[in-house]
Amino acid sequence: MIVQVLVSGIAVGGIYVLVAQGFYITWRTSVTLNFGQGDFLMFGAFVALSFLRAGVPVVLTAALVVACLAVLGAALERVAIRPVMTAGHAALTWAFTTLGVGVIIQNAAISIWGNSSQNFPPLFGGKLELLRIGGVGVYAAELVIIVLSTVIMLAYLWVLRRTLFGKALAAVAFSGDTAALFGINVRRMHMLAYVIASVLAGICGFLVGPISVVHPFIGLNFALKGMAAAILGGFASPLGIWAGGLLLGVIELTSNLVSSQFGDLYPFLVIVLVLIFRPSGLFGGREAGVDPAR
Amino acid sequence: MVRLVRVAVAVAVIAGLPYVFPTAYFTHLLTTIAYSTIVVLGLNVLIGFSGQISLGHAGFYGVGAYTTALLSAQHGWSLWLTFPAAIVVAAAAGLVLALPAIRTKGLYLAVMTIAFGFVVEILSQRWVEFTGGTMGVYGIPALSWLGTPVGGVGYFYVVGVVALALQLLLNTLVGSLWGKTLTAVKDSEQAAEAVGIDVLRWKVLAFVVSAGCAGLGGAFFAHQNGYINSDAFTFSTSLFFLVALIVGGLGNRYGPVVGVTVLTLLNQLSAQLYEYRFYTLGVLLLGVLIFMPFGIAGGVTALTRRLGRRPAPGSGPPPAAPAVPTAAGAARDGIALSVRGLMKHFGGVVAVDGVDVEVATGTIHALIGPNGAGKTTFINLVSGRLVPDRGHVACAGIALDGTRPFRRARRGVIRTFQNLQLFSDLTVAENVSVGAHRHVRATTLEFAFGLPRARRAEAEARRRTAALLAALGLAGIADRRPDEIAYGHRKLVELARALAAEPAVLLLDEPVAGLNATEADRIRELLARMRAQGVTILLIEHNMDFVMKISERVTVLNFGQKIADGTPETVQRDPVVLEAYLGRRHGATAAVTTRA
Numbered sequence: 001m002i003v004q005v006l007v008s009g010i011a012v013g014g015i016y017v018l019v020a021q022g023f024y025i026t027w028r029t030s031v032t033l034n035f036g037q038g039d040f041l042m043f044g045a046f047v048a049l050s051f052l053r054a055g056v057p058v059v060l061t062a063a064l065v066v067a068c069l070a071v072l073g074a075a076l077e078r079v080a081i082r083p084v085m086t087a088g089h090a091a092l093t094w095a096f097t098t099l100g101v102g103v104i105i106q107n108a109a110i111s112i113w114g115n116s117s118q119n120f121p122p123l124f125g126g127k128l129e130l131l132r133i134g135g136v137g138v139y140a141a142e143l144v145i146i147v148l149s150t151v152i153m154l155a156y157l158w159v160l161r162r163t164l165f166g167k168a169l170a171a172v173a174f175s176g177d178t179a180a181l182f183g184i185n186v187r188r189m190h191m192l193a194y195v196i197a198s199v200l201a202g203i204c205g206f207l208v209g210p211i212s213v214v215h216p217f218i219g220l221n222f223a224l225k226g227m228a229a230a231i232l233g234g235f236a237s238p239l240g241i242w243a244g245g246l247l248l249g250v251i252e253l254t255s256n257l258v259s260s261q262f263g264d265l266y267p268f269l270v271i272v273l274v275l276i277f278r279p280s281g282l283f284g285g286r287e288a289g290v291d292p293a294r
Numbered sequence: 295m296v297r298l299v300r301v302a303v304a305v306a307v308i309a310g311l312p313y314v315f316p317t318a319y320f321t322h323l324l325t326t327i328a329y330s331t332i333v334v335l336g337l338n339v340l341i342g343f344s345g346q347i348s349l350g351h352a353g354f355y356g357v358g359a360y361t362t363a364l365l366s367a368q369h370g371w372s373l374w375l376t377f378p379a380a381i382v383v384a385a386a387a388g389l390v391l392a393l394p395a396i397r398t399k400g401l402y403l404a405v406m407t408i409a410f411g412f413v414v415e416i417l418s419q420r421w422v423e424f425t426g427g428t429m430g431v432y433g434i435p436a437l438s439w440l441g442t443p444v445g446g447v448g449y450f451y452v453v454g455v456v457a458l459a460l461q462l463l464l465n466t467l468v469g470s471l472w473g474k475t476l477t478a479v480k481d482s483e484q485a486a487e488a489v490g491i492d493v494l495r496w497k498v499l500a501f502v503v504s505a506g507c508a509g510l511g512g513a514f515f516a517h518q519n520g521y522i523n524s525d526a527f528t529f530s531t532s533l534f535f536l537v538a539l540i541v542g543g544l545g546n547r548y549g550p551v552v553g554v555t556v557l558t559l560l561n562q563l564s565a566q567l568y569e570y571r572f573y574t575l576g577v578l579l580l581g582v583l584i585f586m587p588f589g590i591a592g593g594v595t596a597l598t599r600r601l602g603r604r605p606a607p608g609s610g611p612p613p614a615a616p617a618v619p620t621a622a623g624a625a626r627d628g629i630a631l632s633v634r635g636l637m638k639h640f641g642g643v644v645a646v647d648g649v650d651v652e653v654a655t656g657t658i659h660a661l662i663g664p665n666g667a668g669k670t671t672f673i674n675l676v677s678g679r680l681v682p683d684r685g686h687v688a689c690a691g692i693a694l695d696g697t698r699p700f701r702r703a704r705r706g707v708i709r710t711f712q713n714l715q716l717f718s719d720l721t722v723a724e725n726v727s728v729g730a731h732r733h734v735r736a737t738t739l740e741f742a743f744g745l746p747r748a749r750r751a752e753a754e755a756r757r758r759t760a761a762l763l764a765a766l767g768l769a770g771i772a773d774r775r776p777d778e779i780a781y782g783h784r785k786l787v788e789l790a791r792a793l794a795a796e797p798a799v800l801l802l803d804e805p806v807a808g809l810n811a812t813e814a815d816r817i818r819e820l821l822a823r824m825r826a827q828g829v830t831i832l833l834i835e836h837n838m839d840f841v842m843k844i845s846e847r848v849t850v851l852n853f854g855q856k857i858a859d860g861t862p863e864t865v866q867r868d869p870v871v872l873e874a875y876l877g878r879r880h881g882a883t884a885a886v887t888t889r890a
Contacts (some may be wrong), residue, residue, distance in 0.1 A: 084583045092347050093583055100579030227405050261420050268409040276394040
């Protein structure tokens with residue numbers, strides 16, 4: 001039972017981690033983030049659902065979801081971020097505009113796919129197929145999520161730490177003006193960060209589809225949990241956020257065991273407590289230019 | 295008088311509105327607009343004036359609604375008690391949320407408020423024994439007067455008049471020194487603290503006022519239909535309030551009523567166009583923010599201002615400088631500012647290394663040194679913006695160690711900033727009046743109702759501001775905003791703001807950097823006059839000509855250490871100082887003359 005909860009928690013936590021990385025990467029590069037990130041996740045889930053129902057193979061569907069969300073991310077930066085970062089706009093205007101785009105996407109989803117809950121076709125054996133590993137029953141879909149989210153996280157870390165692009169992002173995060181002097185196209189970096197964030201959200205949508213129902217309003221919940229994961233990690237390092245997200249998933253599943261009536265409440269309690277007592281996150285450490293509390 | 299006529303017109307409009315379309319449906323709609331306006335008025339205080347964010351206002355609205363609903367329907371309380379209770383409980387919720395949230399601003403505050411809204415939503419849905427969940431609370435009594443229910447139109451009148459009264463109160467508040475103080479907190483917390491404003495307290499206050507308004511709006515909502523359930527307190531309700539405010543005009547007095555009216559009517563009109571109904575909120579939010587960031591009311595204000603704009607008055611010759619007001623009865627002898635063993639390091643760099651400085655009362659004391667010597671850090675330590683690793687700071691014998699910047703400012707230690715920190719949304723005159731904050735004793739309620747003490751504070755600040763603007767030759771630009779005036783003028787405005795506080799000790803970080811010779815001379819005369827009136831001045835400056843002419847005493851810092859301290863003449867000839875400025879080889883022969 002405990003192992004079962006742990007596995008489910010880590011699977012759900014893996015989703016939160018990817019959503020949180022999306023928050024982190026744009027926050028770090030442009031000190032803005034997408035308050036509609038959850039709606040992007042929902043949109044990814046619906047796009048995947050449509051392609052799968054049309055008989056498109058799983059791998060091709062994944063590629064199409066990534067492409068769709070990449071375009072959406074670039075459009076978001078162009079429409080909701082860039083125009084309001086100029087003088088004459090109040091400080092947190094980007095929060096409102098991204099929220100607005102999220103609402104538009106939510107409404108688009110309602111008019112395209114309707115207002116009701118829908119289920120994914122069984123992809124990797126479905127929610128109910130149990131695998132026996134060392135005497136412990138584990139859902140195949142959860143295992144797939146764990147494996148895929150880990151692979152994606154490793155690839156993401158590799159991009160951030162080892163590629164020239166990752167270093168350019170870090171330079172922009174440290175000082176956009178200085179980075180521009182060294183020939184880095186800062187605007188493009190902002191846009192690419194949004195593309196990555198949005199693709200991560202889309203992948204999450206594709207991953208949660210098989211273990212959850214899909215409806216136009218699932219976004220907010222995931223966005224908030226992703227935010228909680230980022231806060232647990234202190235918004236400071238991708239690794240801290242990784243740990244924070246997995247921890248949050250496990251806390252959530254465990255708290256559901258204790259009381260299912262208010263199960264959803266505990267993650268918020270975690271946010272509030274962390275913000276009160278450890279505003280820099282559970283794992284200390286802080287990078288230059290990254291301080292969401294200021 | 296004009297004001298009285300306006301209020302009479304507003305009352306007449308409220309009285310007449312239900313008869314435009316005398317149907318129950320239209321009256322219901324009007325009532326909805328009225329209590330939503332109450333909520334959004336409060337939201338405007340928070341977002342528009344204090345610059346904080348709430349994405350969970352439906353939470354406070356819900357708290358207010360459940361408070362009055364449960365107390366009246368299940369405990370039989372009189373509505374005379376449940377309405378105040380709704381306000382108080384919601385305001386208390388605001389306080390509880392604000393206290394931890396306030397240390398974090400920006401993003402984290404936004405997240406806290408979303409989380410709060412979500413918590414209220416979950417509790418109202420799932421805590422069925424208490425809130426009735428989706429089944430809701432039934433039988434909430436309607437408002438009645440002398441035993442008879444007031445009816446639909448009567449209820450609208452009550453809500454409408456309350457909304458009007460709140461609008462008037464808030465108009466008075468935001469137009470007063472109180473509102474300017476809140477805007478100052480929004481524009482620059484650092485500068486606000488530097489004139490003695492308790493920034494945390496003001497931010498919490500804005501939260502509490504805002505939550506109380508939302509609670510009142512929620513209470514009116516609860517008694518409108520006699521029934522509430524959890525569906526009314528979701529994230530989309532928070533979004534509605536937010537979009538209404540933004541569409542109407544963030545930070546505009548009439549933004550709330552305009553936005554709520556437009557949005558409510560739009561929702562009703564587009565209800566027929568079912569397919570498109572959903573798009574309105576998102577598209578409006580995005581469109582308004584990008585194309586008209588000040589909303590509808592803001593656009594109208596800008597338009598009327600442009601139409602009615604008179605040519606700006608020419609600056610003309612400055613009037614004869616009147617006496618600059620200063621703290622009366624400042625002690626003329628002794629040590630005004632005493633710093634002992636002050637030490638601060640950043641990582642491995644020791645920025646200020648065990649510095650002792652004593653500034654005699656009524657003198658001008660200069661702190662000089664090459665770039666990176668630790669001068670600004672020293673000012674930041676004295677003003678309380680940075681916490682020293684070791685050492686003591688005392689003003690007129692009273693220890694300031696461990697106190698926040700605003701407390702030091704209230705003691706009379708007032709500073710200016712090297713990179714100017716003016717309040718960008720306030721005019722020059724308002725910037726200076728806020729400087730007098732440490733002398734204001736009136737409370738929020740006194741300002742809201744325009745009581746004598748508030749009026750006196752207002753008049754006193756005006757008088758002091760006028761005198762200062764005249765003395766610094768700024769009277770011609772009193773109504774401009776900081777981004778509309780030249781750099782030299784901005785610098786003078788910041789000095790005027792500091793002087794409005796009637797400092798005992800004035801800390802000036804490069805008062806003449808970037809100014810031309812005439813402006814620098816004007817500042818020199820002004821500072822000399824301040825000194826003559828007993829003000830103690832500690833200044834950092836690179837302009838050696840200025841420093842040597844004006845100061846009684848000069849302290850030289852290099853790499854965080856005090857390397858010399860004495861009269862301008864002795865310091866100028868000190869070989870150690872020459873070496874620090876000019877290097878070893880030249881130090882022996884050259885002398886420090888102008889601009890190091």
